[in-house]
Amino acid sequence: MKIIEITMHRMNMRMKNPFTTSFGTEQDREFIILEAKDEDGTIGWGECVTSESPLYIEEFTKAAWVMLEEYLIPLTLGREFSHPDELTDLFEPFKRNNLAKAAIDAAAWDIYAKQQGISLAQAIGGCRTDIEVGVSLGIEDDIEKLLNNIKEKTEEGYKRIKVKIKPGKDVEVVEQIRKQFPDIPLMVDANSAYTLDDMETLKKLDPFNLMMIEQPLTAGDLIDHAELQKHIKTPICLDESIHSYDDARQAIQLGSGKIINMKVGRVGGITTMKRIHELCKEANVPMWCGGMLESGVGRAHNIAVTSLSTFTLPGDTAASSRYWEEDIIDPEVYVKDGIVQVPASPGIGYEVNREKLAKYTVEKKTFKQ
Ligand SMILES: O=C(O)CCC(=O)C1=CC=C[C@@H](O)[C@@H]1C(=O)O
Numbered sequence: 001m002k003i004i005e006i007t008m009h010r011m012n013m014r015m016k017n018p019f020t021t022s023f024g025t026e027q028d029r030e031f032i033i034l035e036a037k038d039e040d041g042t043i044g045w046g047e048c049v050t051s052e053s054p055l056y057i058e059e060f061t062k063a064a065w066v067m068l069e070e071y072l073i074p075l076t077l078g079r080e081f082s083h084p085d086e087l088t089d090l091f092e093p094f095k096r097n098n099l100a101k102a103a104i105d106a107a108a109w110d111i112y113a114k115q116q117g118i119s120l121a122q123a124i125g126g127c128r129t130d131i132e133v134g135v136s137l138g139i140e141d142d143i144e145k146l147l148n149n150i151k152e153k154t155e156e157g158y159k160r161i162k163v164k165i166k167p168g169k170d171v172e173v174v175e176q177i178r179k180q181f182p183d184i185p186l187m188v189d190a191n192s193a194y195t196l197d198d199m200e201t202l203k204k205l206d207p208f209n210l211m212m213i214e215q216p217l218t219a220g221d222l223i224d225h226a227e228l229q230k231h232i233k234t235p236i237c238l239d240e241s242i243h244s245y246d247d248a249r250q251a252i253q254l255g256s257g258k259i260i261n262m263k264v265g266r267v268g269g270i271t272t273m274k275r276i277h278e279l280c281k282e283a284n285v286p287m288w289c290g291g292m293l294e295s296g297v298g299r300a301h302n303i304a305v306t307s308l309s310t311f312t313l314p315g316d317t318a319a320s321s322r323y324w325e326e327d328i329i330d331p332e333v334y335v336k337d338g339i340v341q342v343p344a345s346p347g348i349g350y351e352v353n354r355e356k357l358a359k360y361t362v363e364k365k366t367f368k369q
Pocket residue numbers: 021056135136189191239290291292293294316317318
């Protein structure tokens with residue numbers, strides 16, 4: 001494998017509805033689609049899942065663009081690789097910048113799978129031909145709107161509902177949800193909105209039979225999550241605290257959480273994701289594939305990831321239509337009764353629609369060896 005050309009497409013796509021979490025509201029997604037060409041002509045695709053602002057994580061799209069242009073793309077172009085695993089070691093000297101690293105890593109894995117004539121799912125060791133998926137719903141000012149969103153998505157067959165919470169929009173909201181939907185598989189995501197001082201509030205979530213509470217405390221924290229888990233029944237799921245293999249190893253050792261929301265971007269690529277997957281398999285820690293409001297390119301990668309054996313819980317890879325009037329891939333990602341078929345065709349298994357890609361591209365730059 002030798003990547004001789006990389007094109008970055010800075011995208012601006014408007015989601016159907018605003019998406020509100022404990023840290024803010026997003027509707028216009030600004031992210032990067034990365035297109036890599038091998039010397040044999042094979043094209044691979046990756047998505048840098050940053051947002052315009054560094055609210056979920058320290059990275060943001062304009063910074064990732066510079067990181068890719070100044071450091072990661074020059075290091076990659078023209079270099080011989082026997083396997084995409086080698087990119088993780090190549091990028092290791094640069095601290096963090098995982099979402100940027102993962103964009104090239106993903107494109108390289110797509111090329112590799114295509115060159116092997118196998119699906120990305122097969123290339124990473126997947127064991128499923130179809131996956132169960134859930135859906136993530138943002139905070140709504142009007143509880144009736146949230147209840148209606150839950151009704152709609154439950155009727156569409158999604159296998160679990162994730163709702164965002166924050167102080168003041170937590171216990172009462174979950175109580176209202178459980179009144180109307182006593183038995184649906186339900187979880188909450190706090191996006192680090194609480195501290196140990198909120199222990200009594202978080203304990204009040206225990207009676208609602210939640211599958212998990214995702215990232216209640218500070219991003220990067222492991223110690224306080226371990227303390228909190230001793231005092232609440234609801235399993236803690238970690239998202240913003242897991243950025244590396246060592247974070248996952250220490251979280252398991254400390255008992256900081258019982259479940260991991262895996263996002264390939266957050267850990268810097270597929271190779272590290274696979275190492276964490278093996279760790280979780282050994283430790284019997286279930287995983288699911290989180291989402292970053294991706295376009296179809298990122299969604300395609302997430303479908304392959306979810307085919308791995310320890311991804312035993314429905315993730316956030318909803319249909320393209322959950323967010324987009326039109327997606328940039330053909331076919332779009334469809335969900336039927338909460339199930340997505342894992343493509344068997346080589347690579348990510350979806351074609352990028354170049355006309356739609358161009359329609360939403362605000363800036364484009366090509367780098368050649
Ligand atoms: O992509 C999806 O549908 C999941 C969206 C989602 O829940 C999140 C996206 C990005 C950051 C966060 O807001 C949140 C998460 O923490 O998982």
